[in-house]
Amino acid sequence: MAEEKGQMDEEKVQELTEHARKLVADSKTIQIATVVMLNAWRLYYCSRAVLDNYVEEDENLTTDEERDVVKNLIGNSMNTEALKPYKIDELVACLSGICIPFLLAQEGNISEELEEEGDEDDS
16 A cells, blocks of 8 residues: 555554654653643743734724734744744743743633633533
């Protein structure tokens, strides 16, 4: 059975999945990196939800298309900025000085969202 271009058979994917698990299990550095990545994504999604809420409430934007364009413009500019060189000490200072207080300020919103999702799952 020939594989389609760009697709692997299930057996190869399973083999690579096991390899990935072994990499994580064998390396404390990779374990820490995955925890950092998970929390970076959580921070991203929290901040993205706040941005989306503000854009949705902006009365100057009258259509869903306008709101989507504004969200994408802001998101893409942040993506471009994130790829630029930075200093670790500046990132650490921003995480402790801005990101942590931001998360703490959003705690009620995050908890409410999780409770709502839990309520929906219970239905």
